[in-house]
Amino acid sequence: MAEQIAREAHLASTVLKTLSDEERSNALHEIYDGLLQAKEDILKANLLDLQLATEQNLSPSLIKRLDLSKSDKFDSMLQGIKDVAALSNPIGKINLATQLDEGLNLYRVTCPVGVLLIIFESRPEVIANITALAIKSGNAAILKGGKESLNTFKILAKIVNTVLSNKTKVPKNSIQLISSRSQVSDLLDQDKYIDLVIPRGSNDLVRYIKSNTKIPVLGHADGICSIYIDQYADVEKSVKIVVDAKINYPAGCNAVESVLIHKDLLNSQLIPLANALIENKVTLHVTPEIKSFLIQNNTDLNYIKDANIDEDFSKEFLSLDIAIKSIDSLEDAIYHINTHSSKHTDAIITENESAANKFLGGIDSAGVYWNCSTRFADGFRYGFGTEVGISTNKIHARGPVGLEGLVCYQYQLRGNGHIVSDYIGSGGKKLFVHKQLDLDFI
Template sequence: MVTEIEAKVMQAKKASIVLASVDTDTKNAALEAMAKALDENRHVILEANRKDIEAAEKLKRKGELSQALVDRLKVNDGKISGMIDGIHDVVKLIDPVGETLHTLELDEGLELYKVSCPIGLIGVIFEARPDVVPQVMALCLKSGNSTTFKGGSEALNSNRAIFDLLVEAAESVEGIPSGAFQLMETREEVNDILELDAYIDLLIPRGSNDFVKYIQNNTRIPVLGHSDGICHVYVDDDADLTKAYDVTFDSKVQYPAVCNAMETLLVNEKVAEKFLPKMAQMFSEAEVEMRCDEGSYAILEQIDFLKSVVRATEEDWMTEYNDLIVSIKMVGSMEEAIEHINTYGSHHTDVIITENKAKRKTFTGLVDSSSVMINASSRFADGFRYGKGAEVGISTNKIHARGPVGMEGLMIYKYILMGNGDKVADYAGDDARKFTHKVMDKKVSDVL
């Protein structure tokens, strides 16, 4: 017997075949309709989100929900404008479907084309963050992928309001198949979705470390994403300290409840006594708790006006706080900083502040992370800021896609061989024909 969840997924899988061949103008028209629907129905979204926030605040008071999760849940006019801008940016992106990636002549008149195509059906499972729905739906639609969404119960009203507006708008455009986008809402559906490897081609989880690890450990479906966001800023002894103050503060304080916020500050011992007091004052004024190793604690404990300076534990180096908390450690060299990052980090985003060109090269070469910043905030690790229009997530994987993932992470390729009655038998035996294997500057659209 086919369950309701499986029926939805099967419908989306079937629609993905049609969506893969929809032309660019039709997809862009659907995206414009989606953006317009969000703009004209702001009040609907805000009212739905108000209900979710009220419920979330009650759970927070009971200790059942963190402040970080409540922060991620909030939607205001500015966030809705950001959703709309993100969709408009996706409209401007080049349609990746059907792009000729490589052409090889096997022999005269026998040509092999490597052509980009959608992955198929993308499953997105996420906590809080209702803005995930328009971001991912826009990228999936433009790249020709169907999508099933499973949001957290804390964002039930917001997700439903946004999803319904987007789907109604997209399906109002002739040529967009119905059922290509589906929303799941009950908690039980998560485990059901994880078992549907016969239909879902790729899973993208967005949420807490434990949540993402659970997804990764309980499905046969390929998973794109990251479980931890333990990001570092290293202030080198050749740093411009004015830059260091700005970058370090922004990396932690600008929005601490996200995966690309700094969690650990590493400071070269040669500049620590000069750098740390002012940096700690800036943190203290922003109500950041500082968890210090012995060296940094010895410097900061002497400053009377500082608040919340405590000793760090070994666990702090392995913790993603998603809050106004930072761990601080003094290191003797850049090499020690790199060793710490590669040992305790999550290969997400790490930063060096230095004016030394040789050190920049060494740091970027040896730090094994999906994004490495030089004299710039870790918060730049974002699909929108990277010019991808939006992102489906940030991946620390080393295959398929890495870092902030836009449409390129939703694409795969197929091979198309154009022949004229050619037989493999002609290329075997004593008098076998020889392959030319000549690279060609030719597109598949030239022959189809």
């Protein structure tokens, strides 16, 4: 069953990738119209999910995420489809062109990755978002939603499938929506047909998927972001940035979890920083040298905890908690972060440009920031329009990933009967020309 789903997605992907951008974008407009017409029915199904969730005493935050009727969520879900349709075509772009010889030209052309498996939890609007991104980038997608949104999921799936079959050139198996949980582990085995898994949900979900598949996974399990307050930091910026990075949205993967403060700044910067955090009800998990300093300065001890040195600096609190330690030097800060970070986003606060450059060059994370909040790590803020997810991988796509993360390339070689045995090194005498062609004139 899972193999069939995956194989059909693969075959659909090879047709989908041959459609024009206009054909793919038109399909998005048709989906938009279909969902708009069915708004009432969708919200009815969504209400059923909400009632079941309430009966089952699911958490208020989950119920909030589930609710499509809240404020302008439905409309912005639909608008998102149109926004994706309006993006420039990511497929078929030539980014390298080389004449190998007379009449033999090599082109590197962007193409879809192939088949995406997207596993998400409660947010039903992800269906519309991912369907749009997948079709726009010419990828087939298999979507698996959470059981909490089953009724919403089913009606959205039905509309998307009907629209694709009846009104578009997109093969119907390009978007397959599955709801049975048991199929997930079987799908994770289909590395022959599925090219990329994108989990959208809790750390536990991502960690489970990363440990249970050979298919590349695009995403992040943890966002352990650190801020290093350098010897030459401006106190006002330190306080403002750390507070923002912690309290703006503590559950965000780009929230700060650890602060490393240069040892010379305990007098000048630690106390204003600690007070500002405590004013915002942040609990500080501190090392002994920090604690003794806080005690001397009469800080409110209700918000001070002893840090567990093995755990608290390798932990995503996802709450109003932060770990703080002092550090001897910029080099030690780089070492600490490269050893403890989850490769998401790390920042330095300093007025010294050469210290900043050393930090930005030495840190091994997707985002390396100078004098700004780690919370900027986000596709919308980066100007990518829409976001597939945030990747802490070291290859392919890192940080906030837009449409580009769903694209790779193929080499097209166009000849006229050329064979290698005519060329030097393979038995012949001809030489390669290797002339770069001007991309603007292709």
